[in-house]
Amino acid sequence: MPAAPPDGEPALHVESLDVTYGRALSALRSVSLTVPHGGVVALLGANGAGKTTLLRAVSGTLRLHRGAITAGRVRYGDTVLDGRDPVAAVRAGVVQVPEGRRVFAGLTVDENLRAGGLGLSRRAPAQVRQARDRVFALFPRLAERTHQAAGLLSGGEQQMLAIGRALMAAPRLLLLDEPSLGLAPQMVHRIAEVIREIHTQGTAVLLVEQNAGMALSLADHAHVLEVGEIGLSGPAGELARTDAVRRLYLGETADGQGAA
Numbered sequence: 001m002p003a004a005p006p007d008g009e010p011a012l013h014v015e016s017l018d019v020t021y022g023r024a025l026s027a028l029r030s031v032s033l034t035v036p037h038g039g040v041v042a043l044l045g046a047n048g049a050g051k052t053t054l055l056r057a058v059s060g061t062l063r064l065h066r067g068a069i070t071a072g073r074v075r076y077g078d079t080v081l082d083g084r085d086p087v088a089a090v091r092a093g094v095v096q097v098p099e100g101r102r103v104f105a106g107l108t109v110d111e112n113l114r115a116g117g118l119g120l121s122r123r124a125p126a127q128v129r130q131a132r133d134r135v136f137a138l139f140p141r142l143a144e145r146t147h148q149a150a151g152l153l154s155g156g157e158q159q160m161l162a163i164g165r166a167l168m169a170a171p172r173l174l175l176l177d178e179p180s181l182g183l184a185p186q187m188v189h190r191i192a193e194v195i196r197e198i199h200t201q202g203t204a205v206l207l208v209e210q211n212a213g214m215a216l217s218l219a220d221h222a223h224v225l226e227v228g229e230i231g232l233s234g235p236a237g238e239l240a241r242t243d244a245v246r247r248l249y250l251g252e253t254a255d256g257q258g259a260a
């Protein structure tokens with residue numbers, strides 16, 4: 001892995017990015033943002049705004065979905081990422097947890113975790129053990145279920161496993177796509193705590209969330225995507241106070257009350 005930039009310095013650079021699917025569908029237009037080393041950045045937006053597409057462009061999984069970068073570029077430090085090579089992204093230290101907590105249902109918890117470092121050059125068993133210990137410290141429930149088939153875990157536990165599997169690659173930047181989707185409030189709270197802990201341990205996070213309240217409480221900085229373009233950007237606390245974000249994403253009515 002290349003050397004990390006100093007804390008707080010931009011590490012991920014998305015520069016004037018255009019992405020299309022197939023020949024015609026333009027999903028992102030001239031999107032620019034940065035994620036600082038060790039920072040948390042939230043990406044909000046309505047369904048279909050292009051949030052997942054942006055994560056795919058960074059994690060190198062665009063091509064799997066017939067998408068391509070047609071202008072601009074993505075780089076992590078000095079490494080240019082072309083949207084087509086997930087292994088290059090993992091080697092640069094960038095790992096995505098896809099939406100829908102896709103775990104290997106027929107494999108055990110332990111086997112799922114072992115799959116997490118694949119693509120990296122062979123690591124010493126001690127390094128793998130260290131990565132797994134870190135995951136188990138964050139998610140004691142997984143430690144109690146190492147030999148259980150992942151498909152038998154609850155939804156929240158599967159989300160923990162999906163995050164844990166990504167952490168096995170010891171990322172510098174974790175891309176999280178809707179980690180709270182479909183989870184009970186208590187589990188959403190737990191996932192938020194875990195994201196905070198991951199950040200405290202020095203991993204940067206780019207967080208896509210429909211739960212804007214949670215995302216803005218975790219992030220330093222946030223962007224709102226509107227139909228493929230960045231509409232609003234700013235410090236998370238400031239964005240949370242803008243009328244548009246309060247109404248559209250935090251469920252407040254025009255008189256400032258919470259929606260029923």
Ligand SMILES: Nc1ncnc2c1ncn2[C@@H]1O[C@H](COP(=O)(O)OP(=O)(O)OP(=O)(O)O)[C@@H](O)[C@H]1O
Pocket residue numbers: 021022025027045046047048049050051052053054065066067
């Ligand atoms: N594989 C694909 N092929 C064609 N079009 C796609 C593909 N994936 C996404 N799109 C389109 O690209 C646009 C952006 O979709 P994307 O999934 O990135 O949005 P999103 O903000 O993540 O939405 P959601 O919150 O619903 O997941 C949408 O118009 C969507 O229909």
